[in-house]
Amino acid sequence: MSTEDLEKYETEMELQLYREYKDIVRQFTYVVETERRFYLANSVDLQVREAGGEVYFELKLSDAWVWDMYRPARFVRNVRVLTFKDVNVEELDKPDLELPDNPRLP
Numbered sequence: 001m002s003t004e005d006l007e008k009y010e011t012e013m014e015l016q017l018y019r020e021y022k023d024i025v026r027q028f029t030y031v032v033e034t035e036r037r038f039y040l041a042n043s044v045d046l047q048v049r050e051a052g053g054e055v056y057f058e059l060k061l062s063d064a065w066v067w068d069m070y071r072p073a074r075f076v077r078n079v080r081v082l083t084f085k086d087v088n089v090e091e092l093d094k095p096d097l098e099l100p101d102n103p104r105l106p
Contacts, residue, residue, distance in 0.1 A: 010069070013069040014069060016069075017067065017069050020074070021040075021065075021067065024040070024065060025040060025092070026092075027040075027042075028040035028041060028042055028063075028064075028065065028092060029041070029042045029043075029091060029092060030042070030043075030044045030061075030089055030090065030091055030092065031088075031089075031090045031092055032044060032059065032061060032087065032088070032089050032090075033087070033088040034059070034081055034083050034085065034087055034088075035083060035085035035086070036083075037066060037067060037068060037081075038066075038067035039061055039064050039065065039066055039067065039079065040064065040065040040067075040092075041061040041062065041063060041064040041065070041079075042062065042063040042064075043061065043062040043063060044059070044060075044061055044089055045059070045060040045061075046058075046059050046087060046089060047059075047060075054084065055084075056082060056083060056084045057081075057082070057083050057084075057085075057086075057087045058080070058081075058082055059079075059080070059081040059082075059083070059087055060078070060079070060080050060081075061078070061079040061080075061081070062077065062078050062079075063077065064076050064077075064078075064079045066079065
């Protein structure tokens with residue numbers, strides 16, 4: 001496979017992954033970013049740990065989706081991540097579940 005073919009394949013896979021993300025993002029409560037991966041999850045447990053004077057993060061996710069185009073099964077029941085880098089956890093906004101400020105009544 002040539003370099004050009006590989007780049008084309010990776011671009012197509014990223015586009016496919018993005019489309020999948022757009023279709024499923026509303027099913028999840030949290031977006032989680034680590035230095036290696038991006039996750040969607042419905043449950044997040046983040047613990048700060050220390051060992052030998054070094055601080056690290058232990059992250060447990062359940063009912064999760066993993067952003068990784070090389071991973072055949074992106075939906076997983078449980079994920080455990082250990083990292084020495086920062087972890088970003090954000091709660092997803094669900095505007096379609098909110099009532100409008102001035103609802104129109106018939």
